[in-house]
Amino acid sequence: MPTGVAIRDVREQLRAAAERILLRDGPNALTSRAVTTEAGCAKGVLHRHFTDFDDFLAELVEDRIARLDDRSDALHDSAGTGTVTGNLTAALTELFESVAVAIVALITSRDGLRTRLRRTTPTGVPLLTEAAAMLASYLTAERDLGRLPPDADPGTLAPTLIGAVHLLFADREDPPPTEKAVEDVVSTVVRT
The missing domain is CATH 1.10.357.10 (Tetracycline Repressor, domain 2)
Incomplete structure (x- = not known):
C-alpha cells in the first residue's frame, strides 16, 4: 500500500517553498522543517533529495x-x-x-x-x-x-x-x- 502521493518536481517545489519563507519571514525562519511544511510534504522528502x-x-x-x-x-x-x-x-x-x-x-x-x-x-x-x-x-x-x-x-x-x-x-x-x-x-x- 502506498504511503503517499508522488510529488512532481520535488526540488522545484522545495525551492519555491524556501523562497516564500525567505520573502515572508526572512533567513532566520528558514529551516528544513519550515521548508517541508511550506511545501506540504514530509521532512524526509528534503533529505532524500539532498545530502x-x-x-x-x-x-x-x-x-x-x-x-x-x-x-x-x-x-x-x-x-x-x-x-x-x-x-x-x-x-x-x-x-x-x-x-x-x-x-x-x-x-x-x-x-x-x-x-x-x-x-x-x-x-x-x-x-x-x-x-x-x-x-x-x-x-x-x-x-x-x-x-x-x-x-x-x-x-x-x-x-x-x-x-x-x-x-x-x-x-x-x-x-x-x-x-x-x-x-x-x-x-x-x-x-x-
Missing part, C-alpha cells in the same frame, strides 16, 4: 544564479537602446525586488553554505558577484557604443551599483524604494 540542508540551500542559491544568465543576456542585448540609467534601474530593481536580498542575508549568515558555494563562486558574495559581472558586461557594451565615457570603468561601476542599490532594498521592514530613488542612485554612479 543535508546546506546542500539544499546551495542548490537554491545556484538556481537563483542560473536565472541571472537569462537576465544578463537580455540586459546585454539592451545596450544601445533606451537609456543607460533606465536599463540599469530596471535590471537592479528586478534583481533586488526578488528574493535576492534575503538570499544574500542567508549566504552571509551560514558558514556551511558559503563553503559549498565557494566551489563555484570563489570570491565575493555569491549571487552579487554574478550580478556585478552581468552589470559590468552591459556597461562595457554601452561604453563601446559611446554611451558612457571612454574612461568609464565597468569593473568599478558594477559593484558600486550593486552595493548602493542593495542598501536601498536591504530594509525588510519598510516598503521597497521607489523607482525614482533607484534611478537617482544609478544616475549618480554612472553620471549619465
